Amino acid sequence: MIAEKKYIKPATLEEAIRLAHEHKDDFSYIAGGTDLLVNKYQGNHIAQCLIDITGLAESKKIAVVGEHLKICSLTRLDELGKHEIITSKFPALIMAASEVASPMLRKTATIGGNILCENRCSFYNQSEWWRESVGYCLKCEGDICIATGGKKACFSKFVSDTAPVLISLGARVELRDIDGSKIIDLETIYTGDGIKPRNIPDTSILKTIILPLNQDIKIIFKKLRPRQAVDFTSLTTAVSLNEEGAIKIVAGGVDPKPVIIKGDIKGNLNDYIKMALSKSRMVDNDYYSRKYRREMLRLFLEQSFEELKNI
Ligand SMILES: Cc1cc2nc3c(=O)[nH]c(=O)nc-3n(C[C@H](O)[C@H](O)[C@H](O)COP(=O)(O)OP(=O)(O)OC[C@H]3O[C@@H](n4cnc5c(N)ncnc54)[C@H](O)[C@@H]3O)c2cc1C
Secondary structure, X not given: OOOOOEEEOOOOHHHHHHHHHHOOOOEEEEOOOOOHHHHHHOOOOOXXXXXXXXXXXXXXXXXXXXXXXXXXXXXXXXHHOOOXXXXXXXXXXXXXXXXXXXXXXXXXXXXXXXHOOOOEOOOOOOOHHHHHHOOOOHHHOOOOOOOOOOOOOOOOEOOOOHHHHHHHOOOEEEEEEOOEEEEEEHHHHEOOOOOOOEOOOOOOEEEEEEEEOOOOEEEEEEEEOXXXXXXXXXXXXXXXXXXXXXXXXXXXXXXXXXXXXXXXXXXXXHHHHHHHHHHOOOOOOOOOOHHHHHHHHHHHHHHHHHHHHOO
């Protein structure tokens, strides 16, 4: 294990960002730590300075602002289900959050950390000696992707369970850095590059997740994992339909970024399923085989369209 040499817990957002810029070559923000610390113990995360952002009081509220719900990034996953508006307006978000990890972890894990949790691969999420014995992979400074034998691309999987539902809901995120705030669509932060899966600067803090309240969206959420009680996803899908007939498929666990297909309920649903399958760059880097996960993706999407008709 590579222990950090410096651990700092600032009290304000401004101080956290200033400290991040001071240590910008070798630091990480830490929230619940349930993703970052595991990567650290496995030697995959090597920053020497950790900036703990859980003391930022202003990042702990959930509030209605105009026609939006603002969920602060430090909200623990198990708190989402206790909030009246989230329960009544966004039940699929609670379902997705309650499928993350285990009850104990959800008391510590935050929604911001979930959106930003590191991509995974069965050849990367291993101990240091295991990775060394296979010659390391592209994501940990080796020169080959062990899953595919290729040299150009890393196919580590995007695994956040809440992000597919949030993207279905049209979530935007507020990022704060030294030069102020910006608000962008959540779906735009994912790059599709397994080595650097997100395009936001390391020094930016994800402050808030913003959800439009005045919309009627039905969502079917599904997740495939070996052990229901704790495992990361092998496949996550959120299929949604809004009041105007627009549909959206968002799939996780099948590509380095969420696979998103947009269409209309009057269109050919089988074509949308085919598009989702062809856009998913699945490789054999999971507990389940690529072939099985492709079949399960098809099945989940077919079932979700059927279920949408009945709610
Ligand atoms: C056994 C086990 C099972 C798990 N199963 C699942 C699962 O099924 N599904 C799933 O999605 N995840 C799973 N996880 C991963 C993890 O628990 C969750 O993704 C969790 O929500 C991460 O939140 P956190 O607050 O602990 O993030 P942290 O570990 O603190 O941070 C994760 C990353 O986000 C960055 N970060 C966190 N908050 C911010 C912020 N506000 N601004 C900028 N950067 C930030 C950190 O720098 C780090 O890079 C599992 C973990 C374990 C140990």
